[in-house]
Amino acid sequence: MSFAWWAVGIAALCLFLVAYYPTVSKTPALTQFMEEAPEWVKAFVGESAEDYTSPAGFLNGELFFMMAPMLFIIFTVSRGSAAVAGEEGKGTLDLLLANPIPRWRVVLEKAAAMAVSSICLGAVLWSALAAGAAAFGMDIGLGNLAAACLSCLLLGLFFGALALALGSLTGRRGQAVGIAAAFAVATFFLYSLSEVVRGLKPWSRLSPFYYYLAAEPLKRGLNGIHTLVLLASALALTALSAYLFERRDILV
Amino acid sequence: MEKVAILTRGLTKYYGRNRGVEDLDLRVERGEVFGFLGPNGAGKTTTIRLLLDLIRPTRGKAEVLGMDARVRGVEIRKRLGYLPGDLALYDNLTGEELLRYLAGLRGGADWGYVRYLAERLQCDLTLRIKSLSRGNKQKIGIVQAFMHRPELLIMDEPTNGLDPLMQHEFHRLVRETSEAGATFFISSHNLPEVERMCDRVGIIREGRLVAVDEVEALKRKALRRLEIHFASPVPPGDFAAIPGVKDLRVEDRTLTCSLTGSVDALIKAAARFEVLNVVSPEVGLEEIFMHYYREGSGGEGGGADA
Structure with a gap:
């Protein structure tokens, strides 16, 4: 039910953005404006500020730099925190764990459910953009589009797994959401500011957003290493969740 | 098995x-x-x-x-x-x-x-x-x-x-x-x-x-409270020695006490007088626990050494 609303919302957003593109592409003054903007403005519009009017630049700036990852992270963090800590807060975990299932399996199956729903949402994102591009004559490679959508959903899964791990450790959903969200905001700023603040540059690799955006998947396709870093850390956090959850008392 | x-x-x-x-x-x-x-x-x-x-x-x-x-x-x-x-x-x-x-x-x-x-x-x-x-x-x-x-x-x-x-x-x-x-x-x-x-x-x-x-x-050991109403005043001495009777109070024509075990002796003692009514108010759980607690820590009765 709630997934259906997410899918409708994301599809509508994509179609709206793509429909708006022809207007932008016919306004070269925008490119000029962006070229003259100060560095710190560019940092917050995304690395693609200079070619804002190209299809990839437009989608990067309007969607993939901030909007899409934000939506995916909200989706996954809410599911990841609900999986263990949410049920624990509602009190249904006692009933669930009275079944002959080991705790680690409960965590892994819930993580798998979160991954499957995120992948579906990623597929919605890709199809809506592909359909919109075809309808409004936006020239963008479908393979690169898929690379960007996949990177975005992996970034979401990383933060979802982080929320799952925090919930498995503390049993408190509020804490899991709060800490995961704060970490997402902090690492987003770390990555985007590192583009302009020279001192931050060496630290940008600590941000999950670096592995999502730095290789420009929308323009250059999937970067194997960056993709692997996101995937492996999401899996590691999931395994950690199972380990942490096995060891502690279930809250009343 | x-x-x-x-x-x-x-x-x-x-x-x-x-x-x-x-x-x-x-x-x-x-x-x-x-x-x-x-x-x-x-x-x-x-x-x-x-x-x-x-x-x-x-x-x-x-x-x-x-x-x-x-x-x-x-x-x-x-x-x-x-x-x-x-x-x-x-x-x-x-x-x-x-x-x-x-x-x-x-x-x-x-x-x-x-x-x-x-x-x-x-x-x-x-x-x-x-x-x-x-x-x-x-x-x-x-x-x-x-x-x-x-x-x-x-x-x-x-x-x-x-x-x-x-x-x-x-x-x-x-x-x-x-x-x-x-x-x-x-x-x-x-x-x-x-x-x-x-x-x-x-x-x-x-x-x-x-x-x-x-x-x-x-059930045998359970604490009960008993109230017996007599037609005329009764001497407390007749009841004080009955086994299991505690907190005995005789005021005018009414006897109140706590009781563990059989009520038999008490009823027989009371039967020598004219009895108007026997009431057994329900005993609160906490009182039963206090009763057991006393027994438990006193070392007698009870099943487990607390």
């Missing part, structure tokens, strides 16, 4: 600086209906959640169906039915959807039996759980504990929220299931209920087991 259903040795759980339960030595035989009696906050739920491996002991050990609760939880839970004390269900499912989901996690249940249970408890499984009253939610909780015909049922305050008629239906269900071979471990803060349902009773107070006894013995 193991003869012992539940065995704990020195089972202890501290929460931070609070004590949950301390040095609990429990032994529940197979086939019996064991009542776990205590006031709220005494440690009943803590003990039950330790048996389910939902929480882990600070020290000590618990064995369920002959297996270590910490190590072989999955095997134990296969053969176990559990009703949580603070029952929470998935509110957006119907009763039937919830039971099918839970049965699925166990590899299925006999659906004819589920319908039979639901019918006996007059429980409508087609309604969304969020629309149900507390008592009706509790019935679904009871059905899910019974539905896979477990060997051992651990139930935390099972009659919570049930109306008196349903409570009696539940007592009958427990009796019948027990006669078919199942073992029950049932917590309660209601002595009359435990007396009706159980073979043996363990009494827990402030985290410690203060007594374990047969229900019959408990």
Whole structure:
């Protein structure tokens, strides 16, 4: 039910953005404006500020730099925190764990459910953009589009797994959401500011957003290493969740 | 097959600086209906959640169906039915959807039996759980504990929220299931209920087991309050020496006292005078516990060394 609303919302957003593109592409003054903007403005519009009017630049700036990852992270963090800590807060975990299932399996199956729903949402994102591009004559490679959508959903899964791990450790959903969200905001700023603040540059690799955006998947396709870093850390956090959850008392 | 259903040795759980339960030595035989009696906050739920491996002991050990609760939880839970004390269900499912989901996690249940249970408890499984009253939610909780015909049922305050008629239906269900071979471990803060349902009773107070006894013995030893109204004033001396009589007060034509054991001697002593009325006000649970507590710490009576 709630997934259906997410899918409708994301599809509508994509179609709206793509429909708006022809207007932008016919306004070269925008490119000029962006070229003259100060560095710190560019940092917050995304690395693609200079070619804002190209299809990839437009989608990067309007969607993939901030909007899409934000939506995916909200989706996954809410599911990841609900999986263990949410049920624990509602009190249904006692009933669930009275079944002959080991705790680690409960965590892994819930993580798998979160991954499957995120992948579906990623597929919605890709199809809506592909359909919109075809309808409004936006020239963008479908393979690169898929690379960007996949990177975005992996970034979401990383933060979802982080929320799952925090919930498995503390049993408190509020804490899991709060800490995961704060970490997402902090690492987003770390990555985007590192583009302009020279001192931050060496630290940008600590941000999950670096592995999502730095290789420009929308323009250059999937970067194997960056993709692997996101995937492996999401899996590691999931395994950690199972380990942490096995060891502690279930809250009343 | 193991003869012992539940065995704990020195089972202890501290929460931070609070004590949950301390040095609990429990032994529940197979086939019996064991009542776990205590006031709220005494440690009943803590003990039950330790048996389910939902929480882990600070020290000590618990064995369920002959297996270590910490190590072989999955095997134990296969053969176990559990009703949580603070029952929470998935509110957006119907009763039937919830039971099918839970049965699925166990590899299925006999659906004819589920319908039979639901019918006996007059429980409508087609309604969304969020629309149900507390008592009706509790019935679904009871059905899910019974539905896979477990060997051992651990139930935390099972009659919570049930109306008196349903409570009696539940007592009958427990009796019948027990006669078919199942073992029950049932917590309660209601002595009359435990007396009706159980073979043996363990009494827990402030985290410690203060007594374990047969229900019959408990009834014999149970504390009663008695008030006898006479037609004319009576001499207190005639009653003071009767065994089991405590807190004796004779005011004018009324005698009040507490009594343990048989009422026979007291009634016979009273019968020598003209008796207008005999009243036995119900004794509060806390008083019964105080009574046991005194006995337990005094070293006499009681089953466990507290």
